[in-house]
Amino acid sequence: MSQPVRICFSDIDGTIMHDPNEQDRDAELLVTPPSASGRQGAISAQTIHQVAALRSKGVMFVVITGARLSTLLMRLPYLPAADAFVCENGGRVFYPGSPLPTACPITEDAHWRDTQAAAGPTSQDGVEPKARTGALWEWYAKLAADGWVLDANGYTTSFRCHAKGGKSMAQLEALAKEAPQGLDSSFNLGAADFYPDTSGKVRAARYLMARFQARAQDCVFLCDDDNDMELAAEVGRAYLPSVTSESVRRAVAARPEHFVQATKKGTEATEEMLLAVSKDYKLL
Structure with missing residues (x-):
């Protein structure tokens, strides 16, 4: 029997990227330039390898963030390779690849953007x-x-x-x-x-699940903040490298079996949650 289509959605800040000033470990880290708001992100090389391993075993990976378009584009060289990139809380959707041999080839989903009237x-x-x-x-x-x-x-x-x-x-x-x-x-x-109101993380995720023919119960979400909770509730399970709002704590308290919380911090927490995803998908 063939495996169902599985998608691991992931936020960026507080999820797969963290404040570089709060990372205290001897590991290979990639640190982004400051974004328009002055924030920098640190992601471990191990995180990038773990995502690649997930994808090599048939799990799709989708970055889905509230970050502005300019920040997403600036951070692309530091993010794991993915099957789609979503920014501005769902307003823009991009896929890897381009008809032109550009340095960082991606192509926007023009149909989705046109729906954001x-x-x-x-x-x-x-x-x-x-x-x-x-x-x-x-x-x-x-x-x-x-x-x-x-x-x-x-x-x-x-x-x-x-x-x-x-x-x-x-x-x-x-x-x-x-x-x-x-x-x-x-x-x-x-x-x-x-x-x-045609945008939002959960609407963009539903669009991509339909496009990739994935069922919500077969998908997971790495997340941390209030704007993630609607999508977190819809997928099969949510993984929390960090918790950055009271609404997330309330969601965990209401459905503790639905959420997996990291015991570590920062980039180590991300690696811990990606390992948990691999185990829950029975890939190890």
Whole structure:
């Protein structure tokens, strides 16, 4: 009997990449340049080899992150080879390979991007956010006028809103519930991300599961934050190299059998969880 299609989805920050300043181990690490927000990521060579081993045994690997497009593209040389790369909380989907012999060949799923109508067309990616068309950018302009601290630098189908400049977290949580029709939101790294309601990690993952003919119960997810929990609940099992929000703790408490938590920290925790995935898939 042939094996079902299996996909290991993985977030980036706090999952397969960690703060390089918090890594205290004698291991080969790759450290990325700073992103647009100034964050750097450290990933172990062992992690890259473990993902390659998973893929060599028939498990697909999909990177799925809330990071902005510019950050994903900058980090590609440091990420494990994968079957798809998803960024901006699901707004953009890319596959390895290109008809041109480029240095880092990837090709965007144009059909998926076209479904993100609230973000407007790709032709405006280089336009100042306030001047872009689409419900997402109309909301951006309104929030900017209302004094919210926003970050759209390098984003194309999403933007980030912070509880700063006199705005409280309680106000931000209330704001997230007030997003206009056609938009959705989730929290990541203590900020609210707004994006089209056709996007989101779980919707992008469903699209890819359908494309690759995989059942949710045969898939797993390496994750750590609030914006991961909807997809974590949908797949067969979720693995937590770290826990970075209270909503994740609540999810674990509600379904402890569904989550596997690392006992180690940082890049060692990632390796521990990838080993757990291999064991649960009976690959070892």
